[in-house]
Amino acid sequence: xxxxxxxxxxxxxxxxxxxxxxxxxxxxxxxxxxxxxxxxxxxxxxxxxxxxxxxxxxxxxxxxxxxxxxxxxxxxxxxxxxxxxxxxxxxxxxxxxxxxxxxxxxxxxxxxxxxxxxxxxxxxxxxxxxxxxxxxxxxxxxxxxxxxxxxxxxxxxxxxxxxxxxxxxxxxxxxxxxxxxxxxxxxxxxxxxxxxxxxxxxxxxxxxxxxxxxxxxxxxxxxxxxxxxxxxxxxxxxxxxxxxxxxxxxxxxxxxxxxxxxxxxxxxxxxxxxxxxxxxxxxxxxxxxxxxxxxxxxxxxxxxxxxxxxxxxxxxxxxxxxxxxxxxxxxxxxxxxxxxxxxxxxxxxxxxxxxxxxxxxxxxxxxxxxxxxxxxxxxxxxxxxxxxxxxxxxxxxxxxxxxxxxxx
Amino acid sequence: xxxxxxxxxxxxxxxxxxxxxxxxxxxxxxxxxxxxxxxxxxxxxxxxxxxxxxxxxxxxxxxxxxxxxxxxxxxxxxxxxxxxxxxxxxxxxxxxxxxxxxxxxxxxxxxxxxxxxxxxxxxxxxxxxxxxxxxxxxxxxxxxxxxxxxxxxxxxxxxxxxxxxxxxxxxxxxxxxxxxxxxxxxxxxxxxxxxxxxxxxxxxxxxxxxxxxxxxxxxxxxxxxxxxxxxxxxxxxxxxxxxxxxxxxxxxxxxxxxxxxxxxxxxxxxxxxxxxxxxxxxxxxxxxxxxxxxxxxxxxxxxxxxxxxxxxxxxxxxxxxxxxxxxxxxxxxxxxxxxxxxxxxxxxxxxxxxxxxxxxxxxxxxxxxxxxxxxxxxxxxxxxxxxxxxxxxxxxxxxxxxxxxxxx
Numbered sequence: 001x002x003x004x005x006x007x008x009x010x011x012x013x014x015x016x017x018x019x020x021x022x023x024x025x026x027x028x029x030x031x032x033x034x035x036x037x038x039x040x041x042x043x044x045x046x047x048x049x050x051x052x053x054x055x056x057x058x059x060x061x062x063x064x065x066x067x068x069x070x071x072x073x074x075x076x077x078x079x080x081x082x083x084x085x086x087x088x089x090x091x092x093x094x095x096x097x098x099x100x101x102x103x104x105x106x107x108x109x110x111x112x113x114x115x116x117x118x119x120x121x122x123x124x125x126x127x128x129x130x131x132x133x134x135x136x137x138x139x140x141x142x143x144x145x146x147x148x149x150x151x152x153x154x155x156x157x158x159x160x161x162x163x164x165x166x167x168x169x170x171x172x173x174x175x176x177x178x179x180x181x182x183x184x185x186x187x188x189x190x191x192x193x194x195x196x197x198x199x200x201x202x203x204x205x206x207x208x209x210x211x212x213x214x215x216x217x218x219x220x221x222x223x224x225x226x227x228x229x230x231x232x233x234x235x236x237x238x239x240x241x242x243x244x245x246x247x248x249x250x251x252x253x254x255x256x257x258x259x260x261x262x263x264x265x266x267x268x269x270x271x272x273x274x275x276x277x278x279x280x281x282x283x284x285x286x287x288x289x290x291x292x293x294x295x296x297x298x299x300x301x302x303x304x305x306x307x308x309x310x311x312x313x314x315x316x317x318x319x320x321x322x323x324x325x326x327x328x329x330x331x332x333x334x335x336x337x338x339x340x341x342x343x344x345x346x347x348x349x350x351x352x353x354x355x356x357x358x359x360x361x362x363x364x365x366x367x368x369x370x371x372x373x374x375x376x377x378x379x380x381x382x383x384x385x386x387x388x389x390x391x392x393x394x395x396x397x398x399x400x401x402x403x404x405x406x407x408x
Numbered sequence: 409x410x411x412x413x414x415x416x417x418x419x420x421x422x423x424x425x426x427x428x429x430x431x432x433x434x435x436x437x438x439x440x441x442x443x444x445x446x447x448x449x450x451x452x453x454x455x456x457x458x459x460x461x462x463x464x465x466x467x468x469x470x471x472x473x474x475x476x477x478x479x480x481x482x483x484x485x486x487x488x489x490x491x492x493x494x495x496x497x498x499x500x501x502x503x504x505x506x507x508x509x510x511x512x513x514x515x516x517x518x519x520x521x522x523x524x525x526x527x528x529x530x531x532x533x534x535x536x537x538x539x540x541x542x543x544x545x546x547x548x549x550x551x552x553x554x555x556x557x558x559x560x561x562x563x564x565x566x567x568x569x570x571x572x573x574x575x576x577x578x579x580x581x582x583x584x585x586x587x588x589x590x591x592x593x594x595x596x597x598x599x600x601x602x603x604x605x606x607x608x609x610x611x612x613x614x615x616x617x618x619x620x621x622x623x624x625x626x627x628x629x630x631x632x633x634x635x636x637x638x639x640x641x642x643x644x645x646x647x648x649x650x651x652x653x654x655x656x657x658x659x660x661x662x663x664x665x666x667x668x669x670x671x672x673x674x675x676x677x678x679x680x681x682x683x684x685x686x687x688x689x690x691x692x693x694x695x696x697x698x699x700x701x702x703x704x705x706x707x708x709x710x711x712x713x714x715x716x717x718x719x720x721x722x723x724x725x726x727x728x729x730x731x732x733x734x735x736x737x738x739x740x741x742x743x744x745x746x747x748x749x750x751x752x753x754x755x756x757x758x759x760x761x762x763x764x765x766x767x768x769x770x771x772x773x774x775x776x777x778x779x780x781x782x783x784x785x786x787x788x789x790x791x792x793x794x795x796x797x798x799x800x801x802x803x804x805x806x807x808x809x810x811x812x813x814x815x816x
Contacts, residue, residue, distance in 0.1 A: 055745040056738025056763075086734040088748070088764025121731025122765050184718070226717040228732075229739035309634040309717070309803075310593055310811055317812035323529025324636075326494040327593065330464025331637035337463040340496070355464075356496025357530050395717075397808050403718055404725035 002158050002277040003284040003373055003393065013150075014164040014175045015143035016198040018042035018240025022140035023152040026133030028126055029081030029119060034152040036130060038137040039076040039196070040106060045240045047073040047114070048209040050216045052233035059084045059091030059125075060115040061232060063099065071111035076236070077102050077137075078116040078194065079130055080155050080181075085231035086122035094127040101131045105138050118155055118181065118194055118232055150179040153194050156402060157183045161273040167262040169255050170245035174201045176262050180270035184279040184403060186225035195220055195235040197266055200242040201259050204249045211251075211260050212237045219267035223391045225278035226399070227307040237263060275391045280398030283315050286376040287390045291383060297334050298388035301379055304332035312395030315375065320366030322351050329379060337381075345378035346370070410566050410685040411692040411781055411801065421558075422572040422583045423551040424606040426450035426648025430548035431560040434541030436534055437489030437527060442560040444538060446545040447484040447604070448514060453648045455481040455522070456617040458624050460641035467492045467499030467533075468523040469640060471507065479519035484644070485510050485545075486524040486602065487538055488563050488589075493639035494530035502535040509539045513546050526563055526589065526602055526640055558587040561602055564810060565591045569681040575670040577663050578653035582609045584670050588678035592687040592811060594633035603628055603643040605674055608650040609667050612657045619659075619668050620645045627675035631799045633686035634807070635715040645671060683799045688806030691723050694784040695798045699791060705742050706796035709787055712740035720803030723783065728774030730759050733785060745789075753786035754778070 019041055026036040041047070049068060051061050067073070077098055084091045099113035117125065150160035164177045178197035203211070216235050241247075248255045276284050287305050292298035305311055308328040314321045325344060330337070340355040349365045350358045369375055427449055434444040449455070457476060459469050475481070485506055492499045507521035525533065558568035572585045586605035611619070624643050649655075656663045684692050695713050700706035713719055716736040722729045733752060738745070748763040757773045758766045777783055 054735060054738035055740075055742065056734045056747050083731070086731045086760060086764055088762050091764065120729070121735060122760065123731075124765075228716050228718045228735065231731075231735050231738060308636050309807070310636045313808050313811035316808065319812065321528070323491070323494045323531070323639075324593075326464045327462060327529060327636065327639050330462035330639060332463075334463065339464050352494060352530065354496050356494055356499060357532075395808060397805050399717070400721050400724065400803060400805050400808060403721035404727065 003281050004276060012164060013146040013162050014166065014177050015146070016175050016177050016240060017200045017242040018045055019198050019238060020141040020143050021145040021149040022137040022142070023145065023148045024133045024137035024140060026079065026129045028079055028129055034148065035080045036133045036137050037078040037149050037152040038102065038134065038141060039149070040141050041074050041238060042240055043074070045073065045238055046203060046205050046208045047236065047238055048205065048212040049234055049236040050212055052230055054229050054231045056086060056231050058117060058232040059087055060095045060117045061234060062092060063095040064114040064116065064234065067099070067111045067114055071109065073114055074108040074112040075102055075106055076114045076116065078153055080118050080153055082117060082119040082123060082125050083121045083232050084117040084125040087124060091125060094125040097127050098130055102134055105134055116194055116234055118153065121231060146177055146179060153179065153181040155181065156279060157181050157277055159277050161270050161277065163266045163269040165262050165266050167258055169201065169243070169258050172243045172245040174199060174243045174245070174259065176266050178266045178270050180274060182274040183277045184225055186223060186228070186274060186278065195267065195270055196238065197263055198238040198240070199259070199263065200240045202241040202243060202245055202247045203239045203259065204247060207248050207251055207256055208237060208239050211256070211263060214260060215264040215267045218264050219271040222389060223271045223275050224303065224306050225275060225393060235267070272391050275393050278393035279402045280396040281393035282373070282396055283394040284374045285315060285392050285394065287392065288376060288387070289379045289381065290387045292381045292386040293384040295386045295388055298386050300334060301329055301332045301381065302388050302390040304328040305377055306390050306392035309395055315370070315394035316396045318370040320363060320370045322346065322366060325377060326352060341382045343380040343382070347376050411689050412684060420572060421554040421570050422574065422585050423554070424583050424585050424648060425608045425650040426453055427606050427646060428549040428551050429553035429557040430545040430550070431553065431556045432541045432545035432548060434487065434537045436487055436537055442556065443488045444541045444545050445486040445557050445560040446510065446542065446549060448549050449482050449646060450648055451482070453481065453646055454611060454613050454616045455644065455646055456613065456620040457642055457644040458620055460638055462637050462639045464494055464639050466525060466640040467495055468503045468525045469642060470500060471503040472522040472524065472642065475507070475519045475522055479517065481522055482516040482520040483510055483514055484522045484524065486561055488561055489527040490525060490531060490533050491527045491529045491640050492525040492533040495532060499533060502533040505535050506538055510542055513542055524602060524642055526561065529639060554585055554587060561587065561589040563589065564687060565589050565685055567685050569678050569685065571674045571677040573670050573674050575666055577609065577651070577666050580651045580653040582607060582651045582653070582667065582670070584674050586674045586678050588682060590682045591685045592633055593636040593638045594631060594682060594686065603675065603678055604646070605671055606646040606648070607667070607671065608648045610649040610651055610653055610655045611647045611667065612655060615656050615659055615664060616645060616647050619664070619671060622668060623672040623675045626672050627679040630797060631679045631683050632711065632714050633683065633801060643675070680799050683801050686801035687810045688804040689801035690781070690804055691802040692782045693723060693800050693802065695800065696784060696795070697787045697789065698795045700789045700794040701792040703794045703796055706794050708742065709737055709740045709789065710796050710798040712736040713785055714798050714800035717803055723778070723802035724804045726778040728771060728778045730754065730774060734760060737787060749790045751788040751790070755784050
């Protein structure tokens with residue numbers, strides 16, 4: 001069961017001027033489900049993205065990166081049910097063919113289309129079914145279709161993931177709306193499998209590219225469900241430039257700061273929804289590491305805790321078996337770590353210090369926090385001033401069940 | 409259920425001259441179980457060990473390392489039920505007190521005793537119960553007690569783990585007998601939680617220390633159950649020098665090579681037993697990575713596969729969802745990996761090459777191998793001449809069950 005995600009109402013999502021979305025049933029893996037999404041962008045929309053660092057990256061990732069470099073972007077096409085990953089040269093051809101057909105339908109070049117796929121790895125993409133489904137998706141395009149789009153990109157997700165926000169820039173109202181999907185194979189390294197955030201802000205391409213990286217590093221790049229980095233991760237920010245304020249061209253401007261904060265908030269909301277809907281999740285865990293020497297060591301400690309199957313099963317059981325967290329900190333890879341200097345808190349409860357259990361810690365306090373559905377693990381390293389936060393979920397029977405039966 | 413470990417018969421284990429073992433019920437965590445082991449060593453026994461790299465290493469690990477440096481060793485004491493880890497300064501005092509009491513009973517100094525603990529982390533060691541149990545353990549000491557010792561060090565282990573072997577050196581028969589425990593929190597980094605191998609070989613201390621490192625790197629340091637490195641890992645080799653051959657003093661000698669091979673075989677047998685008895689294991693998986701540029705990248709690829717929850721749940725389900733293995737290779741951290749050059753085999757079945765599914769691969773062949781209880785994943789990187797082998801198990805409902813209820 002997803003942890004504390006409340007049903008999203010279509011009306012909560014604000015359209016972004018300059019972008020329409022259309023969905024269709026292409027029958028890619030299963031019949032009678034929306035599995036194809038087309039997004040059409042007005043001319044002049046700036047597009048920037050970050051993609052998976054997995055060396056076995058999927059064909060659509062390779063093609064989308066090429067197309068982004070070659071041309072301005074006018075359309076995105078997303079299919080679920082098949083990742084078109086581990087499909088070699090044929091996979092590339094299938095991704096290009098999908099782009100070419102959408103380009104023909106909407107009147108642009110194939111290079112102006114970015115392809116995305118999600119689903120099972122190492123099976124041939126049913127490109128004929130996608131091509132056959134494209135006209136219906138194009139015909140369905142409208143501005144207020146974000147909720148349908150969020151549904152169309154789901155795979156093992158239980159709930160659709162979307163968020164909207166507005167911010168005032170230069171006296172104008174700027175809208176930001178985003179959707180994402182993902183619940184397993186989640187340990188993004190650049191971005192997660194399919195996050196799209198659109199805004200009508202006016203921003204140069206260089207500034208937008210800087211913004212997408214920084215937003216990813218504070219959202220999708222700080223979540224993990226199972227530590228498996230997907231072959232298909234992509235996080236894309238679209239800026240249509242319709243909001244009417246002066247163009248943002250400098251990363252040291254106040255306007256850039258406002259937009260970056262708003263986009264990062266939407267991206268972090270989406271990223272946390274992915275964790276809340278993590279496969280089999282029953283708890284939402286925030287791992288906050290403070291007072292590290294540098295960000296790198298904070299990240300190491302946070303992920304050691306967030307990836308430990310022993311820590312995650314203890315959360316599932318609501319068992320304050322907190323020595324497992326100490327063990328994870330100990331093997332995080334900080335060679336000169338002095339464990340006697342560390343404090344470990346569970347929410348507000350001081351659990352360990354001076355290399356052992358805190359004097360005033362009692363099991364009842366630990367149990368009280370462990371019983372909650374949302375828990376913060378707070379580690380104070382006392383080595384410097386760097387911090388990081390990572391979000392994850394627990395590890396349950398249902399994770400095994402879902403992943404032992406994903407293809408059947 | 410442990411995977412293909414056959415019941416060990418007490419008679420299979422050969423005594424090692426110069427070593428006696430005694431066990432007792434100390435009631436450390438639960439009543440009516442053997443939870444205390446004492447090993448007494450004849451004078452002149454060489455002792456070498458490798459210990460966990462976890463920075464939160466347990467109090468007995470700190471004390472054992474100090475004692476090993478300070479003095480010759482005459483006794484070992486092992487308790488289960490409590491790891492004496494994450495226990496701060498008090499934990500150190502408890503470990504030293506245990507050594508002092510055993511020293512008093514057998515007539516040596518506290519520095520000549522090495523302490524070991526395994527069990528729950530961050531709870532105070534019930535040192536009084538251990539001290540009270542020591543006389544019975546000492547009284548029980550005898551040479552043919554290896555089977556009882558293997559039983560006494562179990563925690564969540566289902567089967568006791570032990571192995572014996574003999575080798576001819578310099579015209580003399582040399583005996584090697586070892587015991588080990590462990591089934592969860594298994595990703596040794598130096599050695600696993602409690603592996604002891606004893607031999608009557610005659611070998612200098614320097615040569616024995618080199619041998620223990622090399623044996624660990626080919627056995628305990630190549631297994632993983634859940635990727636969690638324990639706070640208490642220790643692998644100890646004892647050499648009593650009773651076999652009567654000339655002392656081995658050079659690592660380039662034929663005699664050293666013979667002994668090293670035999671000790672490594674016993675250690676690898678024990679390490680594989682730990683994986684076969686991995687918590688919830690239903691399959692035994694060998695991950696063999698060949699033709700890497702160096703050992704480091706082979707190890708990275710092997711562990712990326714062996715730690716992936718998605719790969720491990722697919723094995724549990726006997727589902728040839730083999731794209732998950734490609735994804736794990738892709739995120740293993742080899743920056744310049746050309747995925748089109750890799751071959752992936754499942755036993756003898758070529759699954760993937762040239763970046764995608766192999767032309768002749770068919771699902772039936774993959775399914776046939778996945779149905780087996782023992783499977784080899786074979787990755788050929790085609791980048792060089794380095795190789796490594798890692799052993800692991802699948803990831804089942806029972807892993808979650810065992811670890812969600814370990815303390816109750």
